[in-house]
Amino acid sequence: MRAAQPDKPVAPLRTSLIRAALALAVIVCGLSLRWYGFPFGLPAFVVKYGGSLLWATMVFLLAGVLLPQLSRSQLTAIAAIIAVVVEFSRLIHTPWLDAFRLTTAGALLLGRIFSLWNLVAYAMGIAFGVLADRVTTVHGLVGWAKAP
Structure with missing residues (x-):
């Protein structure tokens, strides 16, 4: 049986820190894709639009870092x-x-x-950011993956 999930989301400071960590990871992925995608033989489509997707994910997450009191819907609108x-x-x-x-x-x-x-690509990136944010901030970065 699984433990009950917390009713309240993580505190705003912790939420901002989690979002900042996610944004940093997305930035590293995006820069790696743009700088090393072609040398590793990735198609131009993947490099171009994958970078755009990650850019929009970063925008969503950074908006959440700066405005942790806003809802995901409001952050989605701002990022869009x-x-x-x-x-x-x-x-x-x-x-x-x-x-x-x-x-x-x-x-x-x-x-x-x-x-x-x-x-x-931006719409997909923002949707990805919302999903990542939901998974990591509601249950904490590690809490959602804990074994029962």
Whole structure:
């Protein structure tokens, strides 16, 4: 028989720490995918859209770190708005913005080329973030995997 699950979610500070740890792991995965995906022979589709998916997961988790009092639905809306704004900002071209996009930080944070397919990847990434957040913050990082 399994032990009863806790009724209350983890405390806000612990929730933020868990989300920060998850965000760091997602950032490492995303950078690894972008930097080593092609050398390991991964298809361009996986590298491009996998990176976009992980970027949106990171945005969701970091929103949760900064705003732990908000519900997952509110964090989802914030992450979706950020993703849409960032994607559509790629249609705006000014010398300083284009120069920033040519840097590594600019390419990773804002991207370079507009694509509606990125919005699909972002939606999947945010959904993945919600799932990861639910599993880890409701029961704790280790609590959900404990044996009965």
